[in-house]
Amino acid sequence: MKQLLFLLPIFCLCACEEVIELELDSSEQRVVVEANLDAGTGVCAVWLRKSGDFYQTNDFETVNGAIIQLQTSNGTLDIPLYSDGFYYLENISVQPAEVVSLRIELPDGQLITSDPAITPYPVTLDSLILEKALSGGPGGNSGTEQYSLAFRWQDRAGSADNYRLKVFRNSRYESEIYGLTDDRLGDGEQITRPIIRNTYAPGDTLLCQLLSTDRAYYNYFTDVANSDGRALSSPTPYNPRTMLSGNALGYFGVWYMAEKVIVVGP
């Protein structure tokens, strides 16, 4: 629904937004895991932080001293602490369809485990398509020429594949774009998917990443996208369902990534 709110000025030029102060309840701090295994480069990177009160700053307490283990078919690998709250390991070898999982033992002894994730298949990003966008209108960009962007790639036949599209505009990650799609519409076919939320100006340098992800990662970010009101309609707020146990928030995902860079031309 929120996305449709851009229609509202049409009916009433006095629709307005204002910042308000609310008395919000606090809940106990929970551990937040962000664990990504890039199957293509063999890098596993894990952030461990804690949740905070809504009105605090976005500097979240980190968790150091945890024992993090990645379990693959070749055995268990320790992911060492690299910097404050950040755990990192390179040269990991995993293959498509290989089952991997994560085990985290926090300093206080609390145990967090992930559901087993099935490593997806690699993907190639064939092309990026830029097309002049219609200008103006609510939600549009009046005044300057704008371009819309679409990704095109070939889906792998015979497997259920899940994808996430990411865009870095002039080196800034557009984290508000979730770009989630799968191959239910046509297994093994060429897929073209637009970035619906944003348009781009001439001169913008766009780093476009196409992730082929495991299903649990895809489901988690689908929940994130839906729960924060960025979908067409906003449901009653809820916490995204996670594949992690131990009252943890966040996710563990394994993916292959392909990328291309394009400069938006006039």
Added chain:
Amino acid sequence: MQHPLLVLCITFLGASCVQAQQVTLSGYLKDAQSGEELLYAGVGVPAISKHVSTNEYGYYAISLPKGRYQVRFSYVGYDSKTLDIDLQTDQRLDVELDSGMALSEVVVSAKRDDQQLRSTEIGVATLSIQDAKKIPVLFGEQDILKTIQLLPGVSPNSEGSAGFFVRGGDTDQNLVLLDEAPVYNASHLLGFFSVFNSDALKDVKLYKGGIPAQYGGRISSVLDVRMKNGNSKKPAVSGGIGLIASRLTVETPLDAAGNGSLILSGRRTYADLVLKAFSNDFDQTTLYFYDFNAKANCHFGEKDRIFLSGYFGRDVFNLNRIGLDWGNTTATVRWNHVFNEQLFSNTSFIYSDFDYGFGVDNAGAGINLSSGIFDYNLKQDFNWYTNPKNSMQFGWNAVYHQFKPGKFTAEENGENNQTIELPQQQALETGIYLDNEQKLSNNLMIYYGARLSTFSNIGPFEVKTYNSMDQPEGSTNYGDGVFYHTTAGFEPRASASYMLNDHSSLKAGYNRMYQYLHLLSNSTSGTPTDIWYPSTPLVKPEIGNQYSLGYFYQWPDNQWEFSVETYYKSLNNQVEYEDGAETFLNPNLEAELVFGKGRAYGAEFMVKKNSGKLSGWVSYTLSTSERQFDAINGGQWFSARQDRTHDIAVVATYQLAPRLSASAAWVYYTGDAVTFPTGKYEVDGEIITLNSGRNGDRMPDYHRLDLGLTWNFKSKKSWNSNLNLSIYNVYNRKNAFSITFEESATNPNQTEAIKTSLFGIVPSLTWNFSF
């Protein structure tokens, strides 16, 4: 289940056998100027305390012992007429009333004279379309769905919305009928306007409780909207030009004898044209809705009449690369037949269709989504005015539903290259009913009846079963035309009215309703993307039981009245999506549903002034509405979003001068029950809110004052016109439409709560004319 039906039949037979030496006076009650039938109007013989109402076609029949009577015919906004009638044999008498005193009447009238006191109806209100036009409204666009929200027990879905909640129920639990055809989405422009063009409407009746057995299919309320038949005496044109929409209605008799009439009515918004005139930013924007109503009726002798009516309306948005398009189509063919003075029948064939489309076109790649539902309904109703003490209704109907849950297509350079469609579902819904209103004594009237409904799923369809992880574990395929699952519901209805004295009465009512269609929505506010879904072997029918009790008092001069009604409602087999449900073209949608129950109870108070220079009402509702789902909120009861503890409406119209009237409406209600965050965390560069509990917080309270002025220009021959000035939200209250939680625009290292308010003060001017 057969046993209670048998008892009912025996009771009915007993009631109908109470035949004395009686004769029947029957006919139609009509508007003297236009020939329009007057629905639910009063016909009474005060001397013997006998009162009946015209039915939904304006027909009445009153059975009396032979004799001479003074019979009074009355209708709100019309001069009453009392006729001296020597009734020795059955007599047909069509009566016309003049609309003489309408200017100072109020908008809503439960009944005329003391009918509200005597009738067994409880939780029922009718709405005069003419008078509803005086209430100030948003953008000056008159809307009956917004006017009924000023009644106790009825509240809006959200600010400016035409959607409504009745006595704590959900919006999909209201049956909205237009000339008997169900309207599956009664909203335009994201809910800010209803599909009902007031110019084409004649009468509206809302059943909040005490729902008669002839209605079924929804557990919360019935809104029965009837279109005008058209002027059968002379051609007439009326219309209006407003801020964002204009209307035009043409009515004409079909012949000089007044044997039939035709009405055509259209309305179109032009918000996009206005915006384009002001700014180039909207050059590529298409944004409008339109409605078209048509109705024709023709008499074939005194006993037969055929009606054809239809509605067609659509919304069209195209904003940059995003397009939305949805609409309703309904068509009704009706045949009224008077078998004899005591037996009236109506046969209807009804078609209703709702479809929705959403599309995005970007960089040559387009995606489209569509869904919908349509019905064919055959319906037969009888009114049998058996004797002076009994009035019986019975009938049946059968509806064939087809559900189109979703079709998705992807296009590239205009060519369709990918399609996915969820399997359509079919079902047959039937109902058979019988009820009777019986006068047991001068003080006591009772109503009793029952409806037996069934719902059958019809193949082809693949029925799946799911394991505890919500994954399909088995399926059965059913072939074309196979009735693979049938469920039935017995729905008793009863009410009673006891006159305590000439000015006050006590009433009680009970009804049980079954609902076989469910609106699946993952939105807090409802969007056209919501899906109508049938009951299935897994999704049980919703069942509502409502108990109500009321006290009604009317001052001796009938100018003032007071009522208090209390109710308790239980809601079983409630359906919701589980948190995070995958709703997009999910072939296993049923696995994403959770089931629970609900309860709602409250008290509604209303003081109303019916006539005089100042008229209007004050209503107050104190209520609770809660839900319980094992899979939500840890299985604990939680407040439904529409749980608005206090709900107040003050409505007044004042005749300032013979041609100038003023009106005001003030509303207040407790803020919606919502879920606010109890913390936050970071994931992938985004701040995510942490939530706990369901609907444990409250939006700020809502209140608003609207004012209106109507100036009637001097009539010239048959030309009439008026100018209406409406000011919405006079004191510019910034009511919260939504509260969202986001990163601060000025300090990205902070998060903040953003309140969005839709409408500040909104003045509007509308010019209406008729000739």
